[in-house]
Amino acid sequence: MQKARHESIICTVDVVLLTLHEGALHVVLLKRDREPFNGALALPGGYIHQQEDQSAWDAAARVLREKTGITAPYLEQLATFAGPGRDPRGWSVSIAYYALVPVSILPTDRPQIVMRPVERLPSLPFDHKSIVDSAVGRVRTKSQYSSLPVYLCGERFTLPQLQAVYEAVLGEPINKVSFRRKLEELAMLEPIEGAMESGGAHRPAQLYRLRKEYRRSLSVVDRGLNPRS
């Protein structure tokens, strides 16, 4: 029925780290410092370490931390990419994760870490282009019915800022009234005492933050054939 032995398969995790920069989704890429594809820009990734990692999520978080210094963002499994041709070293499995962070927490002092707009990706090694495209699709879909984009904002943000983030991710304008009604319904934000203004010659906007119970999770709206009943 099946072979008793299994030849060793290359087992890795890759992380699609997304952020918003100049109003557009960007993916964080690293210049590789080893073969294969030494010197090429690629997703942060690495082998699973059986001694350290208690799960694939742990491995992804560790790889992200080791390669970019980023800790504990929103990090979720995307899909697994596997096959004989995606890595020149042989049959390989990559468990892909995606993460969202505000651009402000990205390290700026490491030239090997760069950001590229997801709409104009450079050529990428392995099947990393498919992985990025898949992550972007997932983020767009999930943003339609959840609070996912808040993880692209910093800790404090105004509703107009958050709406701009949603619009950048979804690539289309959103009705302001509906947007605020929906956020009200999701009940995951709380106002902070103290408004911001900076923009200047206009009414300042209320600052909000995620309520504690949503700091690391999502709020999802009901939807479907029959959300009622």
Next chain:
Amino acid sequence: MQKARHESIICTVDVVLLTLHEGALHVVLLKRDREPFNGALALPGGYIHQQEDQSAWDAAARVLREKTGITAPYLEQLATFAGPGRDPRGWSVSIAYYALVPVSILPTDRPQIVMRPVERLPSLPFDHKSIVDSAVGRVRTKSQYSSLPVYLCGERFTLPQLQAVYEAVLGEPINKVSFRRKLEELAMLEPIEGAMESGGAHRPAQLYRLRKEYRRSLSVVDRGLNPRS
């Protein structure tokens, strides 16, 4: 940054094969014929075969075919389960898939293949309970906004039958008019010339089938914060 060597990790695929039986979702389980957990009921699964499999999907389809005889159902990647504790043999990765089939195509002549309702699962080895629960959750969620449940029907079905399938999967009644409006909108069904009646003393229902372009894919309804614009 990372170890140059990677010890061999156990790489498998598992398939959550779901069907509808007596109005309830059931998962197909196999009596294991080898260690570990010899004799226990478990998901059909097996090693990736580097020589044969061109992808993880291929491996899942092969495993399903070899273990149950079922070919080419709706088969989609679910998620990957990995860690040091889920398999007594060591750090393991299982790329899980789920499949939907009409109960009529299940083999009935093999006693090692059984069906269990997903609401009353027997105890399962490995983390197969988590995998099944995850698949059931995915199917329920996806059924809310897509045509997924049609793959639980045979090739020909009436709208009342299909509605009953949706209701069984979602676990709640659906408004008949809305249901038909939604199917109309999805535009994936076509009537077959010829009605069925069997039930007897009442008006017969029109038989439908999937339109060719949807035979192996899904139709998904728009949804979200701003489906318009």
Next chain:
DNA sequence: TGAATAGTGTCTTTGAGACAATATTGC
């Protein structure tokens, strides 16, 4: 005061559910 953007009220449109009328079959 005027420009600019934040925040809110409300009318309109759209889509889903309720309900019921009509259609068709076997007895």
Next chain:
DNA sequence: GCAATATTGTCTCAAAGACACTATTCA
């Protein structure tokens, strides 16, 4: 015709979008 279920029409209700009005700040 009667029972039973399929199919369709239409009214009602709720959510989403459009639009505009008010609020607040700085120059």
